[in-house]
Amino acid sequence: MQDYKKLVVWQKAHVLSLVIYKITESFPKHELYGLVSQIRRVVVSIATNIAEGTGRNSNPDFSRFLQIAYGSSSEVEYLVLLSAELNYIQFDIADKMNLDIQEIKKMLASLQKKLRTDY
Numbered sequence: 001m002q003d004y005k006k007l008v009v010w011q012k013a014h015v016l017s018l019v020i021y022k023i024t025e026s027f028p029k030h031e032l033y034g035l036v037s038q039i040r041r042v043v044v045s046i047a048t049n050i051a052e053g054t055g056r057n058s059n060p061d062f063s064r065f066l067q068i069a070y071g072s073s074s075e076v077e078y079l080v081l082l083s084a085e086l087n088y089i090q091f092d093i094a095d096k097m098n099l100d101i102q103e104i105k106k107m108l109a110s111l112q113k114k115l116r117t118d119y
Contacts, residue, residue, distance in 0.1 A: 004050055004054040008107065009108060012100065012103065013043075013046040013104055016043055016100055017047055019100075020039055020097075021040060021043075023089060023093070024036045027083070028088070035083065035086075035088070038079060042072050043072070043076050047069075049065045049072065050065065062115055063115045066108050066111055067112065069108055070108045073101055073104050077098055077101045080098055
């Protein structure tokens with residue numbers, strides 16, 4: 001299989017994880033075990049599932065992990081919106097993050113489509 005670190009979609013998901021971790025450091029302490037924990041877990045799930053999928057022995061297995069990563073991307077998208085509406089993230093920063101998330105989702109869908117045509 002391939003090296004996940006060479007996949008641009010993984011690189012973008014990894015950067016998004018770093019951004020989310022940095023931004024959530026300033027969230028209220030009462031959110032540490034709520035929103036902070038949830039958004040951190042799910043953003044890491046995107047890159048983690050891409051990485052795990054590359055270690056699988058078949059395109060259908062890899063595609064399944066990409067689908068999970070896509071679902072996690074949608075969840076992060078909502079949690080960023082929620083964070084902005086709770087005034088934990090500035091709306092302009094949330095908008096930029098959501099553009100990045102949309103790009104990741106498009107890349108995941110494109111890679112899944114390519115994998116389906118290969119098997």
